[in-house]
Amino acid sequence: MLAFGFLLGLALARIATVGALPTNTSGGLGSRSKIAPKVFIIDLFNEEGSSWFGIPEFNVLERNVTVPGFSPLFPEAHCTQDGAICQLVTGEAEINAASTITTLVHSSLFDLTRTYFLIAGIAGINPKVGTIGSVTFARYAVQVGLQYEFDAREKPVEFPTGYVPQGAFAPDQFPPIL
Structure with a gap:
């Protein structure tokens, strides 16, 4: 979790250096304006997703948006009240991630044109090749689904x-x- 917090910090710092990216222009939960997050956190299963809950600096549970087409197991995107940070759980396996992200990208609920995406997933790496928090490209993906x-x-x-x-x-x- 420490590595993911660090990555989120980097993403937020990058946003601050770029300047004012769009924030949610909606006036509240009932508004029809699109949510324009600065950062969208993508997790693959419950334990990854719930690690973002209860963080005082940003409460992604302030605004829960049901997105038609998301997995019935994870039907909502969670956002801060202003929509600057959102988070979703795709479900494990490439097929679940592909269908959820395709649905998100085509959703009329979000404006993602200036959004940074943080894929906050866990995985293992041989310690002779990389360390905790390393970024790498896998030759193979394990498809358990x-x-x-x-x-x-x-x-x-x-x-x-x-x-x-x-x-x-x-x-x-x-x-x-x-």
Whole structure:
């Protein structure tokens, strides 16, 4: 969490050096004006998302906006009262992230033309390659949402697990690259 707080601080500092970016021009929850956040925080699951709740400097739970098309598990974007900072949870796996962000970008509720996006996700890295807070590009993404699962009583004996990536024939294989 410390690394993500640091990244958010950098993003907010960048906004301050750029000058006055647009803030929400809506007069309140009932207004029809678009919300124009300076920063939009994107999380992948509940624990990541809830780590932003209760921060005194910005309360993203002051304004909860239901966005049609978001996942039924995470149907709202959370924003500060003025809309300067917003946060959402996409759900794990690329398909959930893709559909949620596509919905956000095409939503008539937000003006994202001058918004910084902070993807605040957790991951692991070999300590010989990087340190906490490192930024890196992965060669592979682990897709836990698109896999087959054998019942433990029915999986082949040689399989160490019942999980097989979609398109592969064994748990330790990568699907073919098309």
